[in-house]
Amino acid sequence: MVEELSVDGFAPLRIKRVVRETSDAVSLVLDVPEDCSHRFRYKAGQFLTVRVSVDGRDLRRCYSMSSAPVAEELRITVKRDPGGVVSNWINDTAAEGDELHASPPEGRFTLAEGVSSPRPLIAFAGGSGITPIMSLVRAALADTARPVRLFYANRARGSVIFSEPLARLTEQHADRLTVAHHFDEDAGVVTATAVASFAESAGDADYYICGPAPFMDTVEASLLDSGVPKQRLNLERFTIAEVPPGVTDNTDEACEEIVIELDRQKVTAAHRQGETLLQTARQKGLKAPASCETGSCGTCMARIVEGSARMRINDALDEDEVEEGWVLTCQSLPTSRKVHVVYE
Structure with missing residues (x-):
């Protein structure tokens, strides 16, 4: 049979069930068409890029799987976000039988060394950051002895997503799973002391952190101060990073020429102020790869071989890749008079 993936890599997924997790969060159990099911195999901690049409606009957003790959139906969980067009649309209108279009799973927030690592898994989740963490926890408990x-x-207590599933998992795996709930309404915001106390005596462990930026910053700083090696920390950021103070989309030295190589084509374009390298490629008629367009998945990555560019957001490339010249073209703005970028 011919796969049902569209030209831009999206497939129609039917909503099998809608599960109301809290008053402002919902899970969608998705049915993947048989003819492209192999494209939707995923690792715990990965996400889908979902495309929906709201008020005549095609919008894309990334949502993590809250299910685990082993013997579980594909499920994403979406929390309502004030001002969030897609998250609010899903919470308000998504119904059983509806279709969403999604691209195959992506993301690097996965179990270190797959599921074979013997190291303890220590996870910190804030709010809806529990979504990929839940996937990781379920996979580790199902596939390992970690x-x-x-x-x-x-x-507050009423905002706990997966309250009942977590209670069941704790009961089923009482010898391996420990869950500590923190409520700001009782104890204030999470402090570095609370983080250090929870991670104390963890030994050689793998750490996973996901949630609001201030929460993640506190956890990361506390663990590093406690002596946890940076390579043991795995972070997944849901929010769009703010542009650092003093940095704008303008550059001191205006870009005059962009050269783009893709699929044996080489084009030269004048740069339009404020446009990303991906937008420039599209302006020249190139079918440049892209998926989430939020700086999260890495699909649009390319290498700069001449000149320089600044990424507004980078939640996909590690430091070594950036040093080698790789950029996320959906987030990259030129910072030199000429930029030569190659899609490899």
Whole structure:
């Protein structure tokens, strides 16, 4: 049979069930067409890029799987976000039988060394950051003998996503799973002391952190101060990073020429102020690869061989890749008079 993936890599997924997790969060259980099911195999911690049409606009957003790959139906969980067009649309209108279009799973927030690592898994989740963490926890408990410890922070008890599933997992794996709930309404925001206390005596462990930026910054700084090696920290950021103070989309030296190589084509374009390298490629008629367009998946990565560019957001490339010249073209703005970029 011919795969049902569209030209831009999206497939229609039917909503099998809608599960109301809290008053402002919903899970969608998705049915993947048989003819492209192999394209939707995923690792715990990965996400889907979902494309929906709202008020005549095609919009794309990334949502993590909250299910685990082993013997579970594909499920994403979406929390309502004030001002969030797609998250609010899903929470308000998504219904059983509806279709969403999604591209195959992506993301690097996965279990280190797959599921074979013997190291303990220590996870810190804040609010909806529990979504990929839940996938990781479920996979680790199902596929390994690793001990798992979860620190889960929420503003209040009523905002705890997966309250009942976590309670069941704790009961089923009492010898391996420890869950500590933190409520801001009782204890204030999470402090570095609380983080260090929870991670104390963890030994040689793998750490996973996901949630609001201030929460993640506190956890990361506390763990590093406690002596946890940076390579043991795995972070997944949901929010768009703010542009650092003093940095704008303008450059001191205006870009005059962009050279782009893709699929044996080489084009030269004048740069339009404020446009990313991906937008420039599209302006020249190139079918440049892209998916999430939020700086999260890495699909649009290319290498700069001459000149320089600044990424507004980078949640996909590591430091070594950036040093080698790789950029996310959907987030890259030129910072030199000439930029030569190659899609490899």
